[in-house]
Amino acid sequence: SRKWMYISLLVFTITGVYMTIIDPDYSGIGKFNNLWSVMMLVKHILIVGMVGMGFWFNAIMRVGPLMSSNTGAEMALGRFRWYVNAMAICGALVLLLTALAQVE
Incomplete structure (x- = not known):
């Protein structure tokens, strides 16, 4: 929940x-x-970007409601796939930057 x-x-x-x-x-x-x-600057830029992507895809693009409709489901699924992949890559980069910063 929110x-x-x-x-x-x-x-x-x-x-x-x-x-x-x-x-x-x-x-x-x-x-x-x-x-x-x-590294911390890049990490925080990625995090702000992730929050922005979450807002954009959920509030502006309305990906969730589009997936339940009959007319735009395929397009919404493609957008959702892109969103999930982008968030996973950004999350992995954030974890990598955190680990590298601890090694230094």
């Missing part, structure tokens, strides 16, 4: 801010003087 989605986004935001602040590689907002900070 309630749990918003709660999880809030929890991830709070824990992410805390973990960033306590990391010794963190130099401050807007300071990208090491590889860690650049």
Whole structure:
């Protein structure tokens, strides 16, 4: 449900801010003087893009309701397939960037 989605986004935001602040590689907002900070910037851009894609495909494109109609089901299924693949790739990249940032 939407309630749990918003709660999880809030929890991830709070824990992410805390973990960033306590990391010794963190130099401050807007300071990208090491590889860690650049990877975190790319990671956060991907996350914002994922949230934007979720909004676009669910609120603007209305993929879910189109899939249940008889007229646009095939087109909606193609859009949904693209959305799911894009989200999976972005999610894998976020996890990869997180892992690489911990190795550095």
